[in-house]
Amino acid sequence: MAKTILTVDDSASVRQMVKFTLSEAGYRVIEAVDGKDAVVKLASPVQLVITDLNMPALDGIGLIRWVRANPACKGVPILMLTTESQEARKQEGRAAGATGWIVKPFTPQQLLAVVRKVLG
Amino acid sequence: MDAFQAGFFEEARELLAELELALLELDEKRDDPELVGRAFRALHTIKGSGAMFGLDELAGFTHHLETAFDRVRNGQLAVTSGLTNLALAASDQIKALLEQAAGRGVADQARGAEILARVGELTRAEQPTPPQPDSVPPPPERAGRGEIRLWRIRFRPAAEVLVNGVNPLLLLDELRQLGDLQVTADLSAIPPLRAIVPEHCYLAWDMTLATPAGRDAIRDVFIFVEDNSELAIETAVAPKPEAGRAPVAPPASENTPVRGAQPAASIRVAAAKLDQLVNLVGELVTVQARLSEAAARSNDPGILDIAELVERLTGELRENSMSIRMLPLRATFERFRRLVHDLGVDLGKDVELTVEGADTELDKTVIDQLNDPLVHLIRNSMDHGIETPEVRRAAGKRPTARIHLSALHSGANVLIRVSDDGRGLDAEAVRARAVEQGLIDSGARLSEQEIFSLILAPGFSTAREVTDVSGRGVGMDVVRRSVEALHGSIELNSRPSQGLTVTLRLPLTLAIIDGLLVRVGATSFVVPLANSLECVELTREDIQAAHGNHLANVRGELIPYIRLSEYFEMDTARPDREQIMVVETEHGLYGFAVDQVLGDHQTVIKNLGRLCRNVQVVSGATILGDGTVALILDPHRLVHNVIQTASERSGSLPGADGRRNREQHFHSKGQQDQCYAKQMEKLRP
Numbered sequence: 023m024a025k026t027i028l029t030v031d032d033s034a035s036v037r038q039m040v041k042f043t044l045s046e047a048g049y050r051v052i053e054a055v056d057g058k059d060a061v062v063k064l065a066s067p068v069q070l071v072i073t074d075l076n077m078p079a080l081d082g083i084g085l086i087r088w089v090r091a092n093p094a095c096k097g098v099p100i101l102m103l104t105t106e107s108q109e110a111r112k113q114e115g116r117a118a119g120a121t122g123w124i125v126k127p128f129t130p131q132q133l134l135a136v137v138r139k140v141l142g
Numbered sequence: 143m144d145a146f147q148a149g150f151f152e153e154a155r156e157l158l159a160e161l162e163l164a165l166l167e168l169d170e171k172r173d174d175p176e177l178v179g180r181a182f183r184a185l186h187t188i189k190g191s192g193a194m195f196g197l198d199e200l201a202g203f204t205h206h207l208e209t210a211f212d213r214v215r216n217g218q219l220a221v222t223s224g225l226t227n228l229a230l231a232a233s234d235q236i237k238a239l240l241e242q243a244a245g246r247g248v249a250d251q252a253r254g255a256e257i258l259a260r261v262g263e264l265t266r267a268e269q270p271t272p273p274q275p276d277s278v279p280p281p282p283e284r285a286g287r288g289e290i291r292l293w294r295i296r297f298r299p300a301a302e303v304l305v306n307g308v309n310p311l312l313l314l315d316e317l318r319q320l321g322d323l324q325v326t327a328d329l330s331a332i333p334p335l336r337a338i339v340p341e342h343c344y345l346a347w348d349m350t351l352a353t354p355a356g357r358d359a360i361r362d363v364f365i366f367v368e369d370n371s372e373l374a375i376e377t378a379v380a381p382k383p384e385a386g387r388a389p390v391a392p393p394a395s396e397n398t399p400v401r402g403a404q405p406a407a408s409i410r411v412a413a414a415k416l417d418q419l420v421n422l423v424g425e426l427v428t429v430q431a432r433l434s435e436a437a438a439r440s441n442d443p444g445i446l447d448i449a450e451l452v453e454r455l456t457g458e459l460r461e462n463s464m465s466i467r468m469l470p471l472r473a474t475f476e477r478f479r480r481l482v483h484d485l486g487v488d489l490g491k492d493v494e495l496t497v498e499g500a501d502t503e504l505d506k507t508v509i510d511q512l513n514d515p516l517v518h519l520i521r522n523s524m525d526h527g528i529e530t531p532e533v534r535r536a537a538g539k540r541p542t543a544r545i546h547l548s549a550l551h552s553g554a555n556v557l558i559r560v561s562d563d564g565r566g567l568d569a570e571a572v573r574a575r576a577v578e579q580g581l582i583d584s585g586a587r588l589s590e591q592e593i594f595s596l597i598l599a600p601g602f603s604t605a606r607e608v609t610d611v612s613g614r615g616v617g618m619d620v621v622r623r624s625v626e627a628l629h630g631s632i633e634l635n636s637r638p639s640q641g642l643t644v645t646l647r648l649p650l651t652l653a654i655i656d657g658l659l660v661r662v663g664a665t666s667f668v669v670p671l672a673n674s675l676e677c678v679e680l681t682r683e684d685i686q687a688a689h690g691n692h693l694a695n696v697r698g699e700l701i702p703y704i705r706l707s708e709y710f711e712m713d714t715a716r717p718d719r720e721q722i723m724v725v726e727t728e729h730g731l732y733g734f735a736v737d738q739v740l741g742d743h744q745t746v747i748k749n750l751g752r753l754c755r756n757v758q759v760v761s762g763a764t765i766l767g768d769g770t771v772a773l774i775l776d777p778h779r780l781v782h783n784v785i786q787t788a789s790e791r792s793g794s795l796p797g798a799d800g801r802r803n804r805e806q807h808f809h810s811k812g813q814q815d816q817c818y819a820k821q822m823e824k825l826r827p
């Protein structure tokens with residue numbers, strides 16, 4: 023059974039790129055357009071969440087907090103996508119319980135490397 | 143990567159529209175953090191995605207603007223009209239860069255540099271530099287060149303790593319990829335059973351790794367956990383003895399499989415594909431009609447059953463595929479904010495745009511063709527209708543003028559209104575101008591409504607001088623033509639000094655309509671169901687009771703009717719019982735007398751083609767189940783033509799010359815209609 027990855031980003035092109043790259047690598051990818059949407063999609067179990075930080079409705083940090091507070095998602099790795107050059111945002115995400123991060127811009131190879139790192 | 147770029151371009155354009163909207167609103171509500179947030183997010187996404195899809199110039203430029211809005215967000219920079227105007231200019235530049243990247247046109251470098259310099263001044267940054275992305279953990283390199291060295295690594299993750307989604311065993315596996323790894327688990331920290339928190343990690347590992355990789359590569363393995371873990375990496379002299387090694391457990395089993403696929407919320411589809419789908423559905427509807435008819439003829443209950451099922455499914459499919467093409471008007475409406483803002487600056491007028499009913503949905507093809515007429519109407523309002531603030535103040539009006547855009551459903555139509563609170567139309571001036579331009583006779587008796595509609599005539603302009611914005615006299619007839627091309631109509635309402643309201647009445651869709659199939663002689667016509675109210679019978683007695691007038695008594699109400707066989711000069715015997723379809727037109731209730739009403743019919747509209755483009759009363763044709771062609775009538779035009787001809791005969795419209803012209807005009811139109819109907823009769827199988 024392929025592992026399922028939820029990609030959360032308000033940018034359709036980023037989602038598309040993430041989805042394409044990971045699908046090619048054999049993962050099953052579902053998409054969410056923002057944190058709120060992600061919360062809905064998390065009704066079914068996923069093995070990894072990749073989320074952007076800046077999003078309308080519920081932002082990445084909020085989503086990470088929600089996932090960590092939700093017993094059904096216990097221990098699910100969360101990768102945050104960040105373009106922030108400031109450390110602050112990243113630290114905030116880590117404090118909220120993010121597993122790791124990927125700095126945009128990234129290449130499909132880099133994305134895969136990080137996903138394999140946390141998913142195996 | 144290129145495949146994703148196309149998607150990015152489209153998305154970036156939407157983001158720019160969103161940005162522009164936020165900026166314009168910000169110009170009015172300067173302290174709204176929500177708006178600042180929206181502008182920032184749009185910039186942020188354009189920058190982030192742009193860099194990802196290799197558009198470095200775009201990303202670099204956007205970065206500076208993003209920095210400015212980050213400062214606004216943090217309260218370090220105030221929103222001024224200078225900032226919003228600059229940001230709007232910058233957004234245009236981003237658009238240019240985007241088009242350049244898409245291979246359309248070249249962005250003006252100098253302009254970009256100038257904008258950046260001004261952004262730099264605002265943010266008081268010396269010379270903004272592009273962002274230096276943090277280092278991304280590179281994929282682990284396996285067995286590079288160089289000497290194999292022995293490393294001793296001690297790793298004790300924080301207790302809560304498991305909760306945060308880290309699987310320490312994966313890290314060990316990753317290390318194993320770097321070289322030969324010996325692992326010893328340190329179990330000393332495991333508490334007594336009753337004190338164990340099952341979610342905590344109590345293990346630590348002592349490892350020796352023989353690898354050519356350097357310290358940094360090893361550290362990178364732990365990049366996500368090094369902050370809150372105990373990690374020591376040092377070179378070792380000799381491998382540790384293997385005594386006391388605990389076997390490393392295999393990776394924890396995977397979570398339970400996910401049930402059921404979850405569809406994406408939305409997908410982008412090329413418009414051409416949708417058009418094709420609608421075309422195919424159209425063909426299907428035609429075939430389904432044939433099936434239903436064949437089934438009805440066969441009288442075989444089995445076939446009838448299937449035909450009914452197919453009919454129901456086809457109906458649903460039709461509605462579904464049509465709804466795919468429906469888009470809210472919001473995007474179209476919101477685009478005008480920029481137009482109003484820019485024109486306001488150019489003309490020195492203070493105008494606010496209010497929007498209502500932006501969620502009203504219309505067929506995409508209608509929306510696409512609606513943009514130009516609306517631009518014309520807004521420009522007209524801004525230029526001719528709305529006064530300068532001084533004049534408005536002198537007239538006791540609010541100095542800030544308002545243009546109101548609204549959309550609402552009305553049956554199978556959508557009404558789109560553009561109203562302003564400007565000086566309105568002066569019926570007398572319009573009339574005088576029309577006489578001057580030879581559009582009407584000086585003695586003509588016209589209602590106010592008729593006078594207003596004169597400004598829709600080609601070449602009409604009341605503007606005293608030609609301005610940059612409008613006044614060349616090509617505006618309103620363009621609007622009229624575009625709207626008529628969409629099978630819509632225009633209505634003008636105005637009160638002097640109180641403003642002008644232009645109402646566009648547009649059909650929801652252009653491709654398929656629900657119609658009522660009627661028969662006159664051996665020819666079939668389709669009347670749009672949306673216009674049809676009821677069918678009543680017309681007997682010889684009724685006709686006699688009306689003393690030859692074309693009036694039918696429908697439950698006490700007298701309704702004028704038009705006998706289609708007479709209108710089209712068809713050579714058919716009048717049956718004993720005729721039927722009248724009562725239709726609602728812009729001129730009130732009218733009846734169409736036909737030989738027989740056959741029933742409702744899903745009608746796929748086929749254009750008549752260029753040869754018949756001047757035929758007004760027929761809006762298209764459709765193919766019936768048995769393969770014959772039925773003309774689709776336009777009740778509005780038909781009634782309009784009949785009234786026009788009648789009123790000309792009674793002489794209430796312009797005198798001498800004007801009348802002759804108009805009569806000739808309508809006569810030729812009528813003739814065309816009639817010729818066409820006759821031709822259609824010949825087409826019958």
